[in-house]
Amino acid sequence: MITPAAPAEPGLLVQSLVILLAAAITDNILLTRFLGMCSFIAISRQMKTSIGLGVAVAATTTATAALNYLVHTYIVLPLKIEFLEYILFIVVIAAFVQFVEMVIERFSPPLYFALGIFLPLITVNCAILGVSLFMIAKEGYGFWQCLVFGLGSGLGWLLAIVLMAGIRNRLKEDKVPENLRGTGITLIICGIIALGFVGFSGMIKF
Secondary structure, eight states, X not given: OXXXXXXXXXXXXXXXXXXXXXXXXXXXTTTTTOOSHHHHHHHTTSHHHHHHHHHHHHHHHHHHHHHHXXXXXXXXXXXXXXXXXXXXXXXXXXXXXXXXXXXXXXXXXXXHHHHGGGTGGGGGOHHHHHHHHHHHHSTTOOHHHHHHXXXXXXXXXXXXXXXXXXXXXXOXXXXXXXXXXXXXXXXXXXXXXXXXXXXXXXXXXX
8 A cells, every 4th residue: 555645845945935934914013012102102203213213123033033942942851941041041141132232333324323222122022032932932942043033023024113103104193082192193004904813813833
């Protein structure tokens, strides 16, 4: 009897593409899990600063996901210090954000001053830590999968804040009821955008 061959595992490139799209769209860290809302609401008034912060967040999620995977795999598990994992993750994130802050200050002073306090606050952005924690929860993820997951999550956050900045730039708040202006209308718009992203749930699984 001929036994049917088992389905071939998807290649690394295909798997990486699926993880990237899923993390950015169907499981968007901001619009489906609502992490990182504080800086999202405060910075999304202007397109330039939104793009700048979004790129910084994407770079941070990508790098810290990879670094925290190494910390989890080669330090936490061998030494059996899972109770210190959150602290170690936060230390890695804080160190990398400090590096990003110095780079932006050196090469783009206008963006550095435009982002103001929200640049160092990337350290306590719950989306950054959330990416690392969700990454660890993904069974079977290796280093490259975690790196792509971090990149996709960061790009999803960038996409969300750029969408919001574009809408807010075109929004005429004088036509919005006074009590809903500012944060109120921003949260309503965010909810509507989130409904659109949630509609993609289940289309791409990873």
